[in-house]
Amino acid sequence: MTTGAPRGVPDPGPYPSIVLGDVSDARTKDGVRVVAVRRSQVPLVHLRLQVPLGDVGPRDGTALRLLGKMLLAGTGGRSGSEMAAAVQRIGASVDASADADHLSLTASGPAGRLVEILELLGEIVASPSFPRDQVEGERERVAQEVLQEASDPVAVATRALWGELYPGHPYADPLPSAASVRRTGRTSLVRFHAERVRPAGSTLVVVGDVDPDVAVGAAGGALGGWPSGSGAAAPALGSPRPAGRRSGILVVHRPGAVQSNIRIGARCEGRHDPAFPALMLAMTAFGGSFSSRLVANLRERNGYTYSPRAGIDERRLAAAATVRAEVSTDVTAKALAEIRYELARMATAGVTPEELETSRRYVTGVVAMASASQAALAGMLADLVADDLDPSYLEVFARELAELDTEPVAKAAARSLAPVGMTTVVVGDADVVVDALSTLDHVQVVGS
Template identity: 30%
Template sequence: MTLFTGHLSATPVLAALAMAVSLNTAALAPAGAVDIQRVVSPGGIEAWLVSEPAVPLVSMQFAFDGGAAQDPADKPGLANLLSSLLDEGAGEIRAAEFQERLETLAIEMSFDADRDAFYGELRTLTENLDAAVDLLRLAINEPRFDEDAVTRMRAQVLASLRRELQDPDAVAGRRWSQLVFGEYHPYGRPVKGTLDSVARITADDLRAYRERVFARDTLKIAVVGDIDAERLAPLLDEVFGALTQQARLDPVPEAALPDGDLTEIVEMEIPQTIIRFGGPGLKRDDADFMAAFVVNHILGGGAFSSRLYQEVREKRGLSYSVYSYLYPLKHSALFVGGAATRNDRAAESLDIIRAELARMATEGPSEEELDKAKRYLKGSYPLRFDTSSKIARQLVEIQRDGLGIDYINIRNDLIDAVGIEDARRAARRLLGEGGLYVTLVGRPDGLAAPAGGG
């Protein structure tokens, strides 16, 4: 959730930020040439730094292990609500003044939570770095959680949840996760929570989560922009040095995925059926992950060139879009896909999707498909690094995945190393060894909900 709401033309400072952002893409080096430094503060806090003085802008991204998986079982949505409140007053500064300072100084500060991590981002002009760092220090270490702020942000989350109850895409995604993980694993609980659970979250819950999860031992930091190691090192201690040394995370078990195929139909009065499908995937540290990544690009990750797009949309006009992706989690791994089609074509669309998954599992890709996919994936990689924020976020994820500080430089070599037998083996493992889990939202003709099901 981006919390900076100022208009870039409002002040000379904001106009300068707009110019800095526009220059950002041109100034930063391509991915293969990124020079990453490991910086350790006097207090022992580590960050990865890409120093680029050509643009007067600094971007910091960071993450703590935990995320929504650390929400109490009876209060899902806690981490998500916390992410909206850290800049709603901190220290002696109340919410309105905190937001005003961010806007006046053109500082962007945002927080968000996914299933496994809690993220933060800071972007500022170099001339305002000291003030930005101080505001971030307060937000992380001394959030106020005033009653009026909690009430206001809770109301925004509840309004969003009510809208999502009528959004077939949101319903499909939520019900698919529940189908796969069940009601007892943390991954089966909605990241944003429910109307009931969010209504019961208190300021004490928010404080308790922050105190358990925000700790130095799981912290990963990346900084990109107009700053050098000498200046960064003490700032790391200023922002994060007061945090507790070790997080008190509740243990999260490995998710036991269902055996065999599962299908759920959620009836909704809409002209289209939303389809979510998937199955067991490969974790990020699996030896076949990179081969599976290439295979998925060929199957459904390659937009207009993918098999699913060609078969479902181009040849038959069944869906405007169809896609798939790998979703590795800390305690599970999934292969996920989706499509939307007319109710009277839902059964046909699902049959085509099943057939293409089975064909890929049995035959694997062709040599030509593999070569084209590898060329595209290598050539498009620098697009992930065309702004300081993108570089910083990628570096945080590389740290969280344990891939090593040289990963950017060796990643394309890893893609090159995927041979046809590697790809076919990965296709069998990804698509041929587990069940297919399907959720359909709409009124799909020719498909019936299981007895007693949704």
């Protein structure tokens, strides 16, 4: 039998530590930066290839959406069906998608198949054939995706905020119409690929049960057939101009909605800014964890919402501090009032020493645990190296977190979380929510 349970709450143990291990970091002759790290808990390997696409212009979301799908639709050597079979035969998986920053190819599979996976990735990125008989079908699939996304209030709300934070910039990423998707021709995709999908400036991350040096060497070989491209490279994407704050509340009318989707955001420091770690702790204490103020107030005290959260939306050239909550229609104004109250309290008074300590250990622990997982580490490193940072950033970031006290965190909160500097968007039933929202601020209603 036992001697009775301990009465006190156990100590949380040593501070979580981030151990990256040996990193191989090199460039291929064509300018692809390859970063590889060994993680051996399961016999797999994960790859993330990211290709900067340059300035795609504010209205080229259609090409981005089609590009990912068409890369998997066939290459010079095989049809889409044959490619899918080749990937499956070795127990791998490959996916491709694109946004305003990058074309991203994601692959994983048995570690022993690394070379074959690399060769398939190389084939997909370098020699897609954009088969004529597949363009129409893929276009139709994207058109259907666009229609589904337009009906999803969570996606509509997020996109509405992007439009306010990055006006006129590709990061605003307005949803293309199904009609414009159906109009996109094969020729424009072929040209888009030839002009923009080039090795120079691309990054490849390999994490798994593999020797990092061997992985880097194999990557150089497998990507060697990727043509460096003729003609001038596409112009680089420029930073979005600073976004002015939209005053008042922008309501996107969604008749009959049983919930309102609240989004609040402001541009903020990104990873390259020395104040980033302090802002990360402020956001975490505000709404980035379950033990945050936002969750304690909106969910655990008032029951207005299921999963409110705040975080830093990290784009390569511009970050944004964002807050989101999906709340019952009848409490929309009350919930917004509470969010703005919590923002104001954080911006004026900062965090307590207890909140600082909890947030610091939480953020460090999450990074430490992610760096012990193959897939999560691959994702984190892919973001970092595509952002021109070194893998050691993870360790540096943790050290900087460990050294912060409440003062810089309060300063970061005052800069980025003051409600007066943030834009508010609400997707919901304007006929029901506008009167109450008008007691808080000026309201402008637009159609969905």
